[in-house]
Amino acid sequence: MADAALKPEKDFSKEADKQIPEAEKLAKADIQAAIEKLSALEKQTRQASDLATTSRILTSIVTICKNADDWSLLNDQTLVLSKKHSQLKQAITRMVQTVMGFLDDTPNLETKLSVIETLRTVTEGKIFVEVERARVTKILSDIKKQQGDLKAATDVLCELQVETFGSMDRREKVEFILSQVALCIESGDWNQAGILARKISTKYLSRKPKKTPEQLAKEEKERQKKRDRGEEVPEEKVDDVTDLKLRYYEQQIILAKHDAKYLDVCKHYRQVLDTEAVEEDPQKLQAVLQRIIYFIILAPHDNEQHDLLHRVHKDARNAQIPEDAELLKLFTVHELMRWPEVSKLFGPHLCGTEIFDSAEGQSSDDKAFQRWQDLRKRVIEHNVRVVAKYYTRIQMGRLTRLLDLTEDETEKYISELVTSKTVYAKIDRPARIVSFAKPRDADDILNEWSFNMKSLLGLLERIDHLITKEEMMARIQPGVKSKKGKGSKA
Numbered sequence: 001m002a003d004a005a006l007k008p009e010k011d012f013s014k015e016a017d018k019q020i021p022e023a024e025k026l027a028k029a030d031i032q033a034a035i036e037k038l039s040a041l042e043k044q045t046r047q048a049s050d051l052a053t054t055s056r057i058l059t060s061i062v063t064i065c066k067n068a069d070d071w072s073l074l075n076d077q078t079l080v081l082s083k084k085h086s087q088l089k090q091a092i093t094r095m096v097q098t099v100m101g102f103l104d105d106t107p108n109l110e111t112k113l114s115v116i117e118t119l120r121t122v123t124e125g126k127i128f129v130e131v132e133r134a135r136v137t138k139i140l141s142d143i144k145k146q147q148g149d150l151k152a153a154t155d156v157l158c159e160l161q162v163e164t165f166g167s168m169d170r171r172e173k174v175e176f177i178l179s180q181v182a183l184c185i186e187s188g189d190w191n192q193a194g195i196l197a198r199k200i201s202t203k204y205l206s207r208k209p210k211k212t213p214e215q216l217a218k219e220e221k222e223r224q225k226k227r228d229r230g231e232e233v234p235e236e237k238v239d240d241v242t243d244l245k246l247r248y249y250e251q252q253i254i255l256a257k258h259d260a261k262y263l264d265v266c267k268h269y270r271q272v273l274d275t276e277a278v279e280e281d282p283q284k285l286q287a288v289l290q291r292i293i294y295f296i297i298l299a300p301h302d303n304e305q306h307d308l309l310h311r312v313h314k315d316a317r318n319a320q321i322p323e324d325a326e327l328l329k330l331f332t333v334h335e336l337m338r339w340p341e342v343s344k345l346f347g348p349h350l351c352g353t354e355i356f357d358s359a360e361g362q363s364s365d366d367k368a369f370q371r372w373q374d375l376r377k378r379v380i381e382h383n384v385r386v387v388a389k390y391y392t393r394i395q396m397g398r399l400t401r402l403l404d405l406t407e408d409e410t411e412k413y414i415s416e417l418v419t420s421k422t423v424y425a426k427i428d429r430p431a432r433i434v435s436f437a438k439p440r441d442a443d444d445i446l447n448e449w450s451f452n453m454k455s456l457l458g459l460l461e462r463i464d465h466l467i468t469k470e471e472m473m474a475r476i477q478p479g480v481k482s483k484k485g486k487g488s489k490a
Helices: 013-027 031-047 051-067 071-082 089-100 109-123 127-146 150-158 170-187 190-197 202-206 213-228 242-258 262-273 282-298 303-313 316-320 322-330 339-351 368-390 396-403 407-419 442-489
Strands: 393-395 426-428 433-435
Touching: 013 031, 013 051, 031 051, 031 071, 051 071, 051 089, 071 089, 071 109, 089 109, 089 127, 109 127, 127 150, 127 170, 150 170, 170 190, 170 202, 170 242, 190 242, 202 242, 242 262, 262 282, 262 303, 282 303, 282 316, 282 322, 282 368, 303 322, 316 322, 322 339, 339 368, 368 396, 368 407, 393 396, 396 407, 396 433
Parallel strands: none
Antiparallel strands: 393 433, 426 433
């Protein structure tokens, strides 16, 4: 195709001004003759690289077909005109954009689908119309979804890699990818949804892009030019991505919940908490604060979870949800929590949300009962860590009473914590004793002895220094007294 940047060899604007109205008038009687008349002129303008006139002719031809309500002819002409030898790229782009504007005027769905397929055929493999292809594909995907064919809608939309489209606006890219992820989630393709979601940069969602003074001056200059030409200039919109951020993290929360990645869910809710739309709405704020507490408690214990647990506990906004804050506080102190008491005190409140359910199958969320079981597990694990902190050895019977468990359950939970390296423990079954004292190897003992010796030598050195100081002071004292005596006699 010819490069649209070439300077036109001849200006056919006057011929177009004359022939286009004539063709439109002729189309009322003989549409084929009208198209042939414009096609002859189109060949001349195309060969002369007259972009403006060629674009006018192409859009006039498809408009004539549309006005005649001959959609089959419109499809044919769109294909033929796009395949002309050395056809100008920008002319094709304008023609495609014009035909896209006709989609809402199609008489029925079948006709609309035929026009969409024509546009997809014309734009296939052409970088200069990649944005138009993406938009048409989105329309086709929405139609497939409305028809109930969710798999086809997902396949059609996800075949496009919009992150590589250089001509597409960044916001539109994010919206497109979010639509892809939403379809994958709805169709149950969790792996694909996770892959697509990683294409979105969280840096773009976390801050508003700032324009330099030079960019602002340039944009204002462009707007002034449009005003001078009498064109309408819309008000400049602030690039606020809050809606995209909330949609993105809502999807991330769904994905993390599906995989039971509770720590990730908590982190995503903390990102939602940092948006003005949530901070300014008391109901939303309380709901998000609650879920942050629930999922940080549900997360398996490790260094990261422990650190985040205490940072969440220090958040002053937790005063708005006192009951949940009290539950969180129990996990921050080294005291036993008896599960029957926890279940009795906090169970009705927790199961009143969609996060937990104490009975299987009663909640709309099939994982709500599993989360309730996980909460019990976290309480028991917390109690095991507390016991390991205060005891070096404990009898199995005493430990089962402290944990409110059977011996088999106690062994199971201790084994899991030892496997995850949260605690150290050994179980002597014949003696029915659990030992939490970690044996030390020779290096540890030697290091401790070396440290103790250094401390002892340091203390001895200080004692020697203090004794020497006292001896020196004792020698000085008699001289001072005699000096005072001499002075008194004088």
